[in-house]
Amino acid sequence: MAGIDPQALADFQAGIRKRYTDEQILAELRESAARLGRSPTMREFAADPQTKVHPQTVIEHFGSWNAAKRRAGLVPRRFATREELLGRLRALGKELGRTPTARDLDARKGSMPSKSLLWHTFGSLAQALREAGFDVPLGEERLERAVEQGATLARSLGRLPKMDDWKQARRADATLLTEWQVYRMIDVQPAWAAFQYLVRERLLDENVSVAPDGAVGV
Numbered sequence: 001m002a003g004i005d006p007q008a009l010a011d012f013q014a015g016i017r018k019r020y021t022d023e024q025i026l027a028e029l030r031e032s033a034a035r036l037g038r039s040p041t042m043r044e045f046a047a048d049p050q051t052k053v054h055p056q057t058v059i060e061h062f063g064s065w066n067a068a069k070r071r072a073g074l075v076p077r078r079f080a081t082r083e084e085l086l087g088r089l090r091a092l093g094k095e096l097g098r099t100p101t102a103r104d105l106d107a108r109k110g111s112m113p114s115k116s117l118l119w120h121t122f123g124s125l126a127q128a129l130r131e132a133g134f135d136v137p138l139g140e141e142r143l144e145r146a147v148e149q150g151a152t153l154a155r156s157l158g159r160l161p162k163m164d165d166w167k168q169a170r171r172a173d174a175t176l177l178t179e180w181q182v183y184r185m186i187d188v189q190p191a192w193a194a195f196q197y198l199v200r201e202r203l204l205d206e207n208v209s210v211a212p213d214g215a216v217g218v
Helices: 006-017 022-036 042-047 055-062 065-071 082-096 102-106 115-122 125-131 138-157 163-172 179-185 191-205
Strands: none
Touching (some): 022 042, 022 055, 022 065, 042 055, 055 065, 082 102, 082 115, 082 125, 115 125, 115 191, 125 138, 138 163, 138 191, 179 191
């Protein structure tokens, strides 16, 4: 723009940036993530009434929003690479001294990738764990697939599927396990209710509402 000296503008921007240190900005990101219970988007960070830093200031310090979140130890929610996700799983496994579980991911929202992101990237949590180098039994993968199929069926029915719903669905889709195969994979009684619980948890993780009576929102 005419009348603005480039060097003077650069000096001005440098002065503005000095209002916050990198560590202060990273702390703001971490604290916002803790309040939200997940890694914040730019819009969520800007809307957080307790943040003191504008998202553009974050970008000016670190080059991009996702670069800043990585520096803060937060997982970018949309653009994380497969290797970044696998690295997070390996680091968690090292911290725990065992194979991470879905419950472990839920307990570390914000600093760990969501189950939904792993399912969409790798096809299942079990597959993601295997690619990260963990020994995951095949039975767990079958259950993961059944829960995913159950969530799809629930959205179609508008309610959590009953055994008879599953039986009818399999008549139309032979790729589904039988209702008894699903039943026998559950080692908690009553088994079908336990399976419905797992399906409900999957739907809730995907931001689909489930009423106490099992009705599923759109």
